[in-house]
Amino acid sequence: MMKAGSTTLITPRLQILTEDQKETLFLSALGVLEGTGVRVDNDEGLELLSGAGARVSPQRLVHIPSYLVEDALASAPRSIALYSRDGEPAALLEDGRVYFSSQVDSTYFFDPFNRTRRLSIREDARLGAVLCDALPNIDLVSFSSIYSDVPGNIAIRIGHKETVKNCTKPLMHGTGDFASLKAIAEMAAMVAGGWEALARRPYYVHYAEPFSPFMHTNEGVAKLLFCVEHGIPVIYTSMTLAGSSAPVTAAGNLVACMAESLSGLVIAQLKRRGAPFIFGGVPTIMDMKSMLVSYGAPELSLWAAALTEMAHYLHLPMFSTAGCTDAVAFDQQAAAESSISCLMAALSGANLVHDVGFTEAANSASLELIVATDEFISMVNCIMKGIEITPETLALDVMAQVGPGGSYLTEAHTLHNFRKNWFPRLANRDNYERWMTAGGLSLGDKANQRVLQILEEHKPKPLRPELVTELDALEKSWRRETS
Structure with a gap:
């Protein structure tokens, strides 16, 4: 007989803050908004705040009373549904659900064919899209679109076009300018079947951000308001750098963020x-020796986990960071920083976790790191399943049957259940001799082979030919804008 409640499956969780600490951080943030205030350089945003009762002082400084924050929290949705390119449910951003997003390109790109670092080009968007379309543990796809062979003012549009053609998963990215957001939203509406269809089943999440410390730029707010108006889920978070754009201490950094x-x-x-809004941020340090932003710092994982707890406290979907590294290439450091950060993000319960694949603190991108992190995430998922306690898993009857000194190898119970254990695709479990016989390949070598195999064999579901024709016509119009 089982005791009541003993079959409950508990998802492992990480706790960083006490309830009193959460309240202190929240009240401190409210105090900063009402006392220090924020600068708002967008006229409509300023009018909205002023009309609702916020006090506006010279230089467009806005002091936001706590009741406006409380009211906004009451109206914001606690969960946000995302869909595939084809309108199928793909992610539900709410408490307890974790999804990982890749970052397939940056200024530099590690070419998987000759394994050299070079400037990113348009073709890299297609390669990343095909790869991520095939990976089971990558839920969303993001890209920087800093392509050396495409005019800069339309590069993010090209990146979206190439990715949506070659991947059915939801897309998440920002834009460098407001015009590109409008162009991408138009493209997304075409893909989804119209503006109403896009709002009802969004496959695109837009990333916008303030400018730390405490500045809301004209374009940043314009992007935010455009997404709200058209029902596009919007991430509006900052990257608070300890000792640079935010206080150097963890608590101060979190309050600012x-x-x-x-x-x-x-x-x-x-x-x-009720506009779909995603809270969060990238609270990390600036390395005072190199003066570079750190993407692999333990502080980032710890502070992001604390910020995630605050998102749960406020009942808001959370945007966070993991799967990235300060290492300049995919090596042992990259594997350690990526896997640790993914585990921390999952244990804290962050909802949309981006940057899988970034190396060199976001200056480069590696498809091999994405493939390896896909495996790391599968390991994390195994941990997050917890331990199921049922008559079947307790196996008391099997123990009685095998008895002392027996073997479970030939038991039907073993046959029926061993596949539930995690098994690696890239990680090694052979001894030295077998490993050498198989080629003595490192994790990096295996990841590269896996990338090449997917790029050769995987065929993403294509867009309708008539839609591709429409997107090609859009690109021609973009190019005429730049000529």
Whole structure:
């Protein structure tokens, strides 16, 4: 007989903050918004805040009373559904669900065919899209579109076009300018079947951000309001650098990050109550020796986990970071930083976790790191399943049958259950001799082979030919803008 409740499956969780600490951080953020205030350089955003009761002082400085934040939290949705390119459910951003997003390109790209680092080009968007379309543990796809062979002002549009043609998964990215957001939204509406269809089943999540410390730029707010108006889920988070654009201490950094994201939430909800808004941020350090932003710092994983707890406390979907590294290439350091950060993100319960594949603190991207991290995530998922306790898993009758000194190898129970254990695709479990016989390949070598295999064999579901024709016509119009 089983005791009541003993069959419950508990998902492992990480706790960073006490309830009192969460309240202190939240109240501190409210105090910053009302006392220090934020600068708003967008006229409509300023009018929305002023009309709702915020106090506006010279230089467009806005002091936001706590009741506006509380009201915005009450109206913001607690969960946001994302869909595939074809309108199928793909992700539900809510408490307890974790999804990982790749980052397939950057300024530099590690070419998987000759394994050299070079400037990114348009073709890299297609390669990353095909790869991520095939990987089971990559849920969304993101890209930087800093292509050396495409005009800069239309590069992000090209990246979206190439990715949506070669991948059915949801897309997440920002734009360098407001015009590109409008162009991409038009393209997304075409793919989804119209503006109403895009709002009802969004496959695209837009990333916008304030400028730390405490500044909402004209274009940043314009992007936020455009997404709200058209029902496009929007991430509005900052990257607070300890000792540079935010206080050097963890608590101060978290308060600053929260204040910036929450003030964006207020603007969004004043524009349209119930607008799909994603809270979060990238609270990390600036290495005072190199003066570079660190993507592999333990502080980033720890502080992001604490920020995730605050998102749960506020009942908001959370945007976070993992699967990236400060290592300049995919090596042992990259594997360690990527896997640790993915585990921390999952244990904290972050909802949309981006940057899988970034190396060199986001200056480069590696498809091999994406493939390896896909395996790391599968290991993390195994841990996150917890331990199931049922009559079948307790196996008391099997123990009685095998008895002391027996073997479970030939038991039907073993045959029926051993496949539930995690098994690696890339990681090695052979001894030295077998490993050498198989070629003595490192994890990096195996990851490269896996990348090449997927790129050769995987055939993503194509877009309708008539839609491809429409997208090609769009690109021609973009290029005429640049001529």
